[in-house]
Amino acid sequence: MAKKWTNEEFEAYVHRLETQAQRDPAAYRKKIVGWIALGYGFIALLLLGTLALLALVVSAMISGRFSGGLIKVAIILLAFAGTLLRSLWITVTEPEGVPLTRDDAPQLFEMVERLRQKTGAPAFSKLLLTTEYNAAAAQLPRLGILGWPKNYLIVGLPLMQALSPQEFESVIAHELGHLRSGHAHFGSKVYRIFETWERLAESGKGMLASFAHWYLPHLNAYTFPLRRQDEYEADKIAAEAVGARVAADALCAGRVRSSLLTKNLWEPLQKRLSQESEAPRHIFLEQGRILRQESSDPTTDARTLRIALLEDTSFVNSHPALKDRLAALGEEARVPEKPTRSAAEAFFGNNLARLTEILDGIWYRSASVGWRKGHEEALAARNKFDVLATRRGNGAVFTDEEAYEYASGVEEYESEDAALPLYQALFDSEKVGNQARFDVGRILIERDEPEGAALLEELSQRWPLATGAAMRLLRNYHKRVGDEDAARQAYTRALRHADQVQDWNQERSRLTSKDTLIAHGLSAEKVVELRETLAQFEDLGKAYLVQKQVVNFAEDTEFLILVVQLKKKSMRMNEEGDWRKLLTAVDEAVPMMVVPIYSSYSWIRKAVEAIPSALIYAA
Numbered sequence: 358m359a360k361k362w363t364n365e366e367f368e369a370y371v372h373r374l375e376t377q378a379q380r381d382p383a384a385y386r387k388k389i390v391g392w393i394a395l396g397y398g399f400i401a402l403l404l405l406g407t408l409a410l411l412a413l414v415v416s417a418m419i420s421g422r423f424s425g426g427l428i429k430v431a432i433i434l435l436a437f438a439g440t441l442l443r444s445l446w447i448t449v450t451e452p453e454g455v456p457l458t459r460d461d462a463p464q465l466f467e468m469v470e471r472l473r474q475k476t477g478a479p480a481f482s483k484l485l486l487t488t489e490y491n492a493a494a495a496q497l498p499r500l501g502i503l504g505w506p507k508n509y510l511i512v513g514l515p516l517m518q519a520l521s522p523q524e525f526e527s528v529i530a531h532e533l534g535h536l537r538s539g540h541a542h543f544g545s546k547v548y549r550i551f552e553t554w555e556r557l558a559e560s561g562k563g564m565l566a567s568f569a570h571w572y573l574p575h576l577n578a579y580t581f582p583l584r585r586q587d588e589y590e591a592d593k594i595a596a597e598a599v600g601a602r603v604a605a606d607a608l609c610a611g612r613v614r615s616s617l618l619t620k621n622l623w624e625p626l627q628k629r630l631s632q633e634s635e636a637p638r639h640i641f642l643e644q645g646r647i648l649r650q651e652s653s654d655p656t657t658d659a660r661t662l663r664i665a666l667l668e669d670t671s672f673v674n675s676h677p678a679l680k681d682r683l684a685a686l687g688e689e690a691r692v693p694e695k696p697t698r699s700a701a702e703a704f705f706g707n708n709l710a711r712l713t714e715i716l717d718g719i720w721y722r723s724a725s726v727g728w729r730k731g732h733e734e735a736l737a738a739r740n741k742f743d744v745l746a747t748r749r750g751n752g753a754v755f756t757d758e759e760a761y762e763y764a765s766g767v768e769e770y771e772s773e774d775a776a777l778p779l780y781q782a783l784f785d786s787e788k789v790g791n792q793a794r795f796d797v798g799r800i801l802i803e804r805d806e807p808e809g810a811a812l813l814e815e816l817s818q819r820w821p822l823a824t825g826a827a828m829r830l831l832r833n834y835h836k837r838v839g840d841e842d843a844a845r846q847a848y849t850r851a852l853r854h855a856d857q858v859q860d861w862n863q864e865r866s867r868l869t870s871k872d873t874l875i876a877h878g879l880s881a882e883k884v885v886e887l888r889e890t891l892a893q894f895e896d897l898g899k900a901y902l903v904q905k906q907v908v909n910f911a912e913d914t915e916f917l918i919l920v921v922q923l924k925k926k927s928m929r930m931n932e933e934g935d936w937r938k939l940l941t942a943v944d945e946a947v948p949m950m951v952v953p954i955y956s957s958y959s960w961i962r963k964a965v966e967a968i969p970s971a972l973i974y975a976a
Contacts, residue, residue: 362574364852368672371581378582389547389583392576396550399568400441400557407438440565444556447549452495452509454485455715462712465704469510469529475598478533481508486712488641488720489513490615494532496541506542514716517701518645519614520607524693525700527599527607534594540587547580584675589685596686605688608679609662613692614648616661621647631735636728639717648699658692666690667836742766761789765796773800791820795827802834810834817850822913825854861909865916868952870960873906876970877917883947884973887919890942891974897939898924900974901965902949917949920965924976 362370378385411434418427459466462484469484481494491513496506510532517525535541551573558569596604622644626637637643670678683690701709745763749755755763761783768776777800783793794816801809813827828851835844879887879902891900901920921939943951954962965971 361570363856364672365849367574367578368852370578371672374579375582375585378586382586385586386543386583389576389579392572392579393546393550396554396572396576399572400445400553403564404438404441407434407441410434411438440557440560444553444560447552449497449545449548451497452485452493452511454487454511455712455719457484457486461708462705464706465512468526468704469533472526472530472598473533476530476533476537476594478537479508481510481536483509485509485511486716487511487513488515488716488723490515490519490618492516492528492532494535494541496536496545498545506545508536508541510536514641514701514713515618515644516611517704518641518648518699519618520610520700521693521696522698522700522703523599523603524607524610524696525704527595527604528611530595530598531591531604533598534591535587537594538587538590540591544584544587547576551576581672581675585670585677588677588682592682592686601686601688605683605686606691606693608682609665609690610693612665612679613653613658613661617651617653617658618644618647620657621651630728630731631739634729634732636721636724638721639714640720640724641713641716645699645701645713653695655692662690662692664833664837667833738766739770742770757783757786757788761786761793764793768796768800776800791816791823795820795823798827799830802830805834805837820913821854822910825851825858828854857909861907861914864905864907864909865950868905868918868950868961870964874903874918874961874964874968875906876968877902877904877973878915879917879947887943887947888974890945891921893942894939896923897974898922898976899972901968901971902973903965903968903971917947919943919949919951920954920961920971921951922954922962 374385377388411431414427414431414434418431457465466484469481472478473480489511491511493511495509495511497509498506510529512529516528520528554569554573554576557565558573560566592604595607622640626640629637666680668678668680670681677685680690701713705712742763745755745759745766749763760779764776764779764783767779777797780793780797784790784797786793794812798809798812798816802813803809810831813831817824817827828847832844832847832851835841835847877884884902887902891897899922901922903918903920905916905918907914907916940951943949952961
């Protein structure tokens, strides 16, 4: 098994590769072609070897040495060859969206054609309108691995509502730049080999998994600089087509107006969940109104842009940071003026209302199920808070958990200022004190108050599980106040914490005979509650509760395992019925992993029987 890279190692590797890519872009692209060829070549080698062995087995069987053993070998070889062949069959779905015709948007088609000729991009097969605050170019091969690409240009109505016609032209020129340079076509080749080896990595252990665990991180690292390089190249093409200043303004406007929509549309929409049982039917009509009528606060816009400019290009995102893209264009950042006419109004004309209604319907249908569920949850949470508020008004004494829940509700439904003293009163609580400290630190640091930074720094030492979230807040804070060294230290600590969280998740996702099992440590009350839950299942014979000894965050979390045995050895729980009900019921009582004694966990019987307190239920 290949050694797993830490986040710091991966980032350092990407930085070294970026130097190579900048020094000789053409040679670097050839290296990636070599990595793609290696991925397919190894599969071809395995396939040829498998078929050669299969031919020998068949030859032996034909020559008279027919046996059950040879049949088994032939079946294994055929299955392996099938796995290799299936991994190559990658289906790339067509981009979703409302197909636009020239009758729908003659001005848009004319603008795209003008820019296409100016940039030298190939013709596109379809122009699609979507509900995304984005635009994109896509190339899908008609003949799979053999190529013959089909080009798509995808535009989002929300983005068109937010940008001026000139700014949107820059976005289109950028996407056409990707098509002209073959970025999408080359990217689809990278995607296919990624998907192929992701499938093979999931197929099991052995040679395939070992190669995949070595190959995929290297391929991912090598393609990172290329993806960034592609963005710079597309920006350059856009600048040549519409001017560097317009291209820079489009980048800045996209960030500023996205923040405006978050504040004036999406955040208030979240608060409407508890009040309205149906999703809004005219979300984009409302968005267009906000962008036209809401007055933008220059101070807020300037702060939004300033914060965006503090972001660094990192391996977390393959796109370059805003400040680096502006530097490559040779332009300064500025808050663009609010457009007097949006790109949607300019390019859709009289058809805008009809197209907006179509997109509103699509959004409503896709959001309705989630909205109804969210409404039920939000309504229940609001009702629960109202009950707590009434009890508090009547002088009830809260448990620490209830007091924390009430404080969270005050922050949600009233204000941060009202919630702060409620959180602070819980600092010494053994059960919720750490979470209360984090919430106070979070609120204060977003206001750039040093007290919040000190609180989060101290909390990261006493509550390691919160280190990642605390360091992300601290990094952004140090960036805002101009302390680059402290920001870098917080970023590094966040990377290391992410490595530990990944190890933590892996520890809790599997159970093997090599693991050490210990007493569960659950309170007597919780055991009684769990026992009552288990008694509802007639076929259940015995249940053992233990804890897996873990390395990561051992003091903050526990990994409980419920081992169940049915009354008869021949019995099996129906996976879609009884087993699912058992998992749901147990998880509601106490979150834990549930495993049966039969199947791949047959070894666990002796392990749990050796722990005196493990048996918690016997029918």
